[in-house]
Amino acid sequence: MSNHPVVKPYSNGYQAQVVDLILQIQQQEYNIPITKKDQPDLFNIENFYQTGKGNFWVAVYNDKVVGTISLLDIGNNQVALRKMFVDKEFRGRKYKTASLLLNNAIEWAKEHSIKAVYLGTTPQFLAAHRFYEKNGFESIDLEELPEHFPLLQVDRKFYYYSVS
Structure with a gap:
């Protein structure tokens, strides 16, 4: 048993754990009116995220998923950071x-010649804004x-990261 979560593809x-974690945070913690039906990508992660220069990772602590992050290939050596x-x-x-997940994704981006990471987030996620800026x-x-950036209805704040 580790004292820290381990990031795995x-x-x-x-x-099931990924869906439960994401919905719990969206619905209970942030009161975002989003459902499983609104996120079909969660039921097709391998074909949606783990293709091209994209991937999806979980942070696992004692066999429990405690975090997620993905990079969605949007072409032109660019990715969208999703599902953090x-x-x-x-x-x-x-x-x-969060740092373990993000550092893992950025390293992946470097190894796969990705030039830029873009993301969209909601205005409510103020701690996330500070984290990304930091x-x-x-x-x-x-x-x-x-x-080709996949705009989500709830996204109102956007970020860019230069990988090089």
Whole structure:
């Protein structure tokens, strides 16, 4: 047993835990009116995220999924950072789960010649905004997103990270 979560590539055995974690954070913690039906990608992670220059990872602590992150290939050596969620108990300095996940994804991006990471988030996620900014992401306007960026209805704040 480890004292810290371990980041692993997603496999189907984690699907139920991934869906439960993400929905719990979206619905209970942030009162975002989003359902399983609104997120069909969660039921097809391998074909949706783990293709091209994309991937999906889980942070696991004692066989429990405590965090998720993905990079969605949007072409032109660019990716969209999606599904970054960390269980409330595993946020912050004690476990550094968010940093483990993000660093893993950025390393993957470097290894796969990705030039830029883009992300969209909701205005409510103020701690997430601070986290992304602290980790080198720059706030950008909607118009600065690449043509193939997958806009979500709830996204109102956008970020860019240069991988090189």
